[in-house]
Amino acid sequence: MTAALLVQSTVIGLSIGSIYILMALGLTLMFGMMHIINFAHGAIYMLGAFVIYYVFFQWGAPYFAALVLAMLLLGAFGYLVERSIYRPIKGGIEPTLVALLALTTLLQAAGYPVFGTLDKHVPPVFSGTRNVLGVMISVERLMIIPIAGVLVVSLYLFINKTRMGAAMRAIEQDKEAAALQGVNVNVVNGLAFAVGFALAAAAGALMAPIFKLDPMMGEQPLLKAFIIIILGGLGSIPGAILGGLILGLIDSIVATALGAEPAFLLSFVFIILLLLFRPTGLFGHAP
Amino acid sequence: MKPWRSLHWSTLLIAAVLMAVSPGSAGAADVIKFGVATPLSGPAAPWGIPHKGATELIFDEINAQGGLEVGGKKYKLEVVAYDHKYVIAEGVATVNRLISKDGVHFISVLGGTVVKAIEETVNETRTLNLPLAYADGLVSPKNPYTFHSFPSPPETVTFWNWIKQNHPSIKRVASITPNDDTGWWSLKVETNYVAKLGYEVVAREFFERPVTDFNPLLLRVLAQKPDIISVLAAPAGSVGLIVKQARVLGFKGRFIHLGQMDTSVVAGIAGKENVEGTWVHGYVQTPLPEKIKSWQARYTKKHGEWNATSIDFANPALAFVAAVKKAQSLDPKKIAEALSTVEFENLWGKAHFGGKDYYGIGNQIIYPMPFSEVKDGVAQLVVQLKPPHN
Numbered sequence: 001m002t003a004a005l006l007v008q009s010t011v012i013g014l015s016i017g018s019i020y021i022l023m024a025l026g027l028t029l030m031f032g033m034m035h036i037i038n039f040a041h042g043a044i045y046m047l048g049a050f051v052i053y054y055v056f057f058q059w060g061a062p063y064f065a066a067l068v069l070a071m072l073l074l075g076a077f078g079y080l081v082e083r084s085i086y087r088p089i090k091g092g093i094e095p096t097l098v099a100l101l102a103l104t105t106l107l108q109a110a111g112y113p114v115f116g117t118l119d120k121h122v123p124p125v126f127s128g129t130r131n132v133l134g135v136m137i138s139v140e141r142l143m144i145i146p147i148a149g150v151l152v153v154s155l156y157l158f159i160n161k162t163r164m165g166a167a168m169r170a171i172e173q174d175k176e177a178a179a180l181q182g183v184n185v186n187v188v189n190g191l192a193f194a195v196g197f198a199l200a201a202a203a204g205a206l207m208a209p210i211f212k213l214d215p216m217m218g219e220q221p222l223l224k225a226f227i228i229i230i231l232g233g234l235g236s237i238p239g240a241i242l243g244g245l246i247l248g249l250i251d252s253i254v255a256t257a258l259g260a261e262p263a264f265l266l267s268f269v270f271i272i273l274l275l276l277f278r279p280t281g282l283f284g285h286a287p
Numbered sequence: 288m289k290p291w292r293s294l295h296w297s298t299l300l301i302a303a304v305l306m307a308v309s310p311g312s313a314g315a316a317d318v319i320k321f322g323v324a325t326p327l328s329g330p331a332a333p334w335g336i337p338h339k340g341a342t343e344l345i346f347d348e349i350n351a352q353g354g355l356e357v358g359g360k361k362y363k364l365e366v367v368a369y370d371h372k373y374v375i376a377e378g379v380a381t382v383n384r385l386i387s388k389d390g391v392h393f394i395s396v397l398g399g400t401v402v403k404a405i406e407e408t409v410n411e412t413r414t415l416n417l418p419l420a421y422a423d424g425l426v427s428p429k430n431p432y433t434f435h436s437f438p439s440p441p442e443t444v445t446f447w448n449w450i451k452q453n454h455p456s457i458k459r460v461a462s463i464t465p466n467d468d469t470g471w472w473s474l475k476v477e478t479n480y481v482a483k484l485g486y487e488v489v490a491r492e493f494f495e496r497p498v499t500d501f502n503p504l505l506l507r508v509l510a511q512k513p514d515i516i517s518v519l520a521a522p523a524g525s526v527g528l529i530v531k532q533a534r535v536l537g538f539k540g541r542f543i544h545l546g547q548m549d550t551s552v553v554a555g556i557a558g559k560e561n562v563e564g565t566w567v568h569g570y571v572q573t574p575l576p577e578k579i580k581s582w583q584a585r586y587t588k589k590h591g592e593w594n595a596t597s598i599d600f601a602n603p604a605l606a607f608v609a610a611v612k613k614a615q616s617l618d619p620k621k622i623a624e625a626l627s628t629v630e631f632e633n634l635w636g637k638a639h640f641g642g643k644d645y646y647g648i649g650n651q652i653i654y655p656m657p658f659s660e661v662k663d664g665v666a667q668l669v670v671q672l673k674p675p676h677n
Contacts (some may be wrong), residue, residue, distance in 0.1 A: 002510075005506065005510055008506055009375055009503065009506055012502045012503060012506060013503075015502075016500055016502065016503075030409060042610055095305070112328040117327060117328045117329075117336060117528075118336070118552065119332075119333070119524035119552060119556070120332055120524070120554045121527070121556045129535050135506075135536070136535055136536050136537045137535070138535045190316055211499040211500075211528060212524045212527060212528060212556050213497065213514075214329065214330060214524070215499075216329060216330075217499075219497060220497045220498070220499065251500075251503060252502065252503045252506075253503075255503030255504060255505075255507065256503050256506045256507045256510075259492065259493075259504075260492070260493065260495070260498070260503065261288070261466070262494065263503065264495070270578040287457070
């Protein structure tokens with residue numbers, strides 16, 4: 001592998017990594033708050049992309065308005081899911097996992113009759129390419145980096161600088177103690193579902209112009225997001241950022257040097273080795 | 288007494304309706320069921336939908352003329368279609384259902400990995416299969432009931448002779464294919480063939496079908512400076528992403544897809560300008576001969592939307608009908624014997640099953656294969672070629 005190719009694959013890796021971070025943010029937030037793996041994350045990612053397809057591409061609304069609408073709609077859906085699924089089963093982890101898995105299957109199955117059976121596409125929002133350290137990158141991919149940055153900073157500020165964020169952190173540390181201090185656990189849990197779903201929708205909405213759309217499009221991002229949050233530490237936002245970048249770089253550099261298959265294997269070997277020495281991941285902590 | 292009388296008559300009426308629609312009724316016995324197991328959803332749906340649509344149209348037209356005459360008796364043709372999503376487990380389940388539950392003896396299955404998985408079932412149950420699938424060893428003496436109804440890589444590679452003659456500046460070939468049976472076989476056949484023609488195969492790359500980010504793979508491929516990228520056995524959605532991402536990375540050469548793909552789906556994803564010059568087999572938008580124009584009008588009328596993939600995917604139904612007419616029997620063995628010798632008209636011209644010299648059995652469809660080039664966003668026919676074997 002030449003030095004030029006190494007630089008090129010690093011740039012590509014960072015661009016892939018920023019996409020991975022977006023995919024993992026909502027998943028890690030919900031785990032951090034409620035210790036549940038949101039199996040519906042991929043399906044919500046898919047719905048976010050389809051909101052863009054209809055509102056932006058078919059109905060002609062401005063892209064960023066469609067993005068905000070996707071986050072609001074699916075955030076509201078997340079709140080409803082908390083009210084109608086998570087709360088009635090009293091936050092039990094296993095029943096919630098099964099219920100979210102069922103929700104995923106339902107949404108994916110409904111996707112074909114509703115959205116059609118053929119792959120859909122959304123035209124690029126940002127056209128053109130830029131030469132970054134000798135590698136041509138599309139502007140739409142480059143724009144993911146600042147947008148991912150804005151979402152990460154917003155999430156950080158929300159969790160660390162707002163009363164609701166403080167309530168979320170309190171519930172994460174000790175749900176009963178938080179309730180005794182007057183925190184409305186149900187409302188905060190509902191909000192965590194809403195934010196987690198809105199972040200998944202944002203990821204799907206941002207990926208829609210870059211990739212193609214179909215009802216199963218969330219499966220691969222869900223798998224990647226799982227790997228990332230395990231790598232970074234379940235529930236850790238800095239871990240999701242570092243995990244996303246590491247996985248993006250492995251996927252790019254190793255795939256460029258050795259091929260896609262070794263890259264896929266190596267990412268798992270890396271995680272197994274890491275977990276042997278740090279079972280909680282890079283930034284995770286023991287429960 | 289009145290209520291009892293009305294109950295009596297309504298009971299008789301219900302019984303009569305049930306008898307008319309029950310599987311054992313005399314009416315149902317006059318139906319020939321033809322199973323279609325194909326991806327009607329998912330990334331491979333652009334293949335599966337016209338597969339089902341073409342079969343339905345052919346059968347509807349025969350039924351409108353009173354049905355298919357076999358041994359002096361008219362039979363209605365019925366399509367029993369299931370969606371297997373190009374997932375092996377679902378493919379096996381749908382074929383088992385067709386054979387065991389629906390009692391179907393004649394099927395057409397799309398997808399190389401699926402067809403390989405049901406190979407033994409087809410042979411053991413002596414079910415006649417007219418698949419649209421690429422898989423090593425599918426056309427083989429061990430599969431006497433399988434008649435492959437679409438040109439495979441050993442046939443379509445002949446287009447490389449045309450490229451060599453008409454575009455001599457192309458010398459370096461990169462091949463990208465899905466990492467499964469279908470992809471491995473397609474790549475092996477094509478790279479061996481082009482190497483013999485004197486091309487330099489500079490890259491052989493595999494990808495998992497769900498992958499959407501091809502940048503690392505393309506970076507590796509483009510480092511070898513290919514003149515042409517051959518994408519094999521991949522559905523239009525994946526090809527669209529490969530074309531789009533390769534163009535962003537600066538690839539200026541041509542793309543070729545000698546399987547079958549809807550170039551309008553590719554253009555939708557990759558952008559019309561990025562698909563220009565792409566060569567493709569089995570997908571032609573213009574110019575269409577009168578016979579296909581008529582097919583286009585009928586297909587559009589029935590399904591509401593034209594799909595050019597239906598032209599070549601009409602082969603299983605056309606071959607089946609021709610063979611039943613010749614065999615004058617519904618015994619799969621006799622129909623298989625008829626398929627081995629029957630010459631019939633498909634939408635491109637005269638077709639038959641042959642290729643014994645290459646496969647060891649004459650169960651591969653042979654006809655003048657259409658190859659097109661995307662010009663101004665439209666797949667335009669450039670040449671029709673006969674396979675290297677007959």
